[in-house]
Amino acid sequence: MIFSSPLWLLALALLPLIYIYGKKREARYSIYLPSVEPSQRRSPSWRLLLFLGSLGLGVLALARPQKVNSESVRQNEGIDMMLAIDTSGSMKEADFTWEGQRFSRLSVVKAVISDFITKRKDDRIGLVVFGAVAFAQAPLTLDHEVLNQFVDVIQPGMAGQETAIGDGLGVAVSRMKDRPGKTKVVILLTDGINNAGRLDPLSVIEAAKQLKVKIYTIGVAGDPASQVDIFGFKVGGGVDPVDSKLLQTIASETGGKFYRAKNTKGLLEIYEEINTLEKSKVEEKVYKNVDEKYSLFLFPAVLLLMMQVLLAFTRFRKFV
Numbered sequence: 001m002i003f004s005s006p007l008w009l010l011a012l013a014l015l016p017l018i019y020i021y022g023k024k025r026e027a028r029y030s031i032y033l034p035s036v037e038p039s040q041r042r043s044p045s046w047r048l049l050l051f052l053g054s055l056g057l058g059v060l061a062l063a064r065p066q067k068v069n070s071e072s073v074r075q076n077e078g079i080d081m082m083l084a085i086d087t088s089g090s091m092k093e094a095d096f097t098w099e100g101q102r103f104s105r106l107s108v109v110k111a112v113i114s115d116f117i118t119k120r121k122d123d124r125i126g127l128v129v130f131g132a133v134a135f136a137q138a139p140l141t142l143d144h145e146v147l148n149q150f151v152d153v154i155q156p157g158m159a160g161q162e163t164a165i166g167d168g169l170g171v172a173v174s175r176m177k178d179r180p181g182k183t184k185v186v187i188l189l190t191d192g193i194n195n196a197g198r199l200d201p202l203s204v205i206e207a208a209k210q211l212k213v214k215i216y217t218i219g220v221a222g223d224p225a226s227q228v229d230i231f232g233f234k235v236g237g238g239v240d241p242v243d244s245k246l247l248q249t250i251a252s253e254t255g256g257k258f259y260r261a262k263n264t265k266g267l268l269e270i271y272e273e274i275n276t277l278e279k280s281k282v283e284e285k286v287y288k289n290v291d292e293k294y295s296l297f298l299f300p301a302v303l304l305l306m307m308q309v310l311l312a313f314t315r316f317r318k319f320v
Helices: 006-031 038-042 046-062 105-119 144-152 165-174 201-210 244-253 264-277 295-313
Strands: 065-077 080-086 096-098 101-103 124-130 134-141 184-190 213-220 258-261 281-292
Touching (some): 046 295, 080 134, 080 165, 105 144, 105 264, 124 144, 124 165, 134 165, 165 184, 201 244, 213 264, 244 258, 258 264
Parallel strands (some): 080 124, 080 184, 213 258
Antiparallel strands (some): 065 281, 096 101
């Protein structure tokens, strides 16, 4: 409960002064009534107490006590986002580390993506996997717990050993065709070059531009300059397996951005940057229902005042 006019509450400080003044009048009045018993003269003045109670409750009523019931309505303009993940055979390459241990590229990617999905609570997110072929692993959904279960079962080679970047991108973009959202994003992650599939990745760009789909591309593979053999010796100088030029073109043509992740730290930073760049618009409206509660104090105040007046016609009339 709150008070709409709290300054009236300052008047409550006058009640003790009124009580003291009333007791002094009572003492003077008893001088003229020596027949009043001493015990009566020392007892509280009921009319005075009733008057003070009425006055205090009246002040509380004037302060306008209110009960405010608020209701929040959350409205959001989430982003439609498709995650296209390369599951070709090369994604089982163990050139990434996590907490000091070596893991396959896909194992680390799954952990990072799962964390990314959890942070995007207001967005509809879907999942496409591609290798030699491409298919939608999960449709656009707000049920991110179920979506993470789909991420968890991804395995290298589940869609074939080769890499059909064009097909993977095509399936992801096609899922945006009938979406009414203003912001549509595809995040494509691969560790290789386009060497399979029916669609040319560059041909998908035009469809993405018509649907106003922004594409972020991520090349994920260990640094070829720091590769080691089974004995731990560096065998650097190898060719980068990622087609950075193609991924750069796809991203720049659609208003997105190309990233190259060579280690776990870099991959985490990439998804964190995308999370920052693509913010959902969330609006929270608060509706307030104010219920006036002054009657809870006003009616008792009037009742006490009436009792104080009625007592003037009883044996208590000799008190103030």
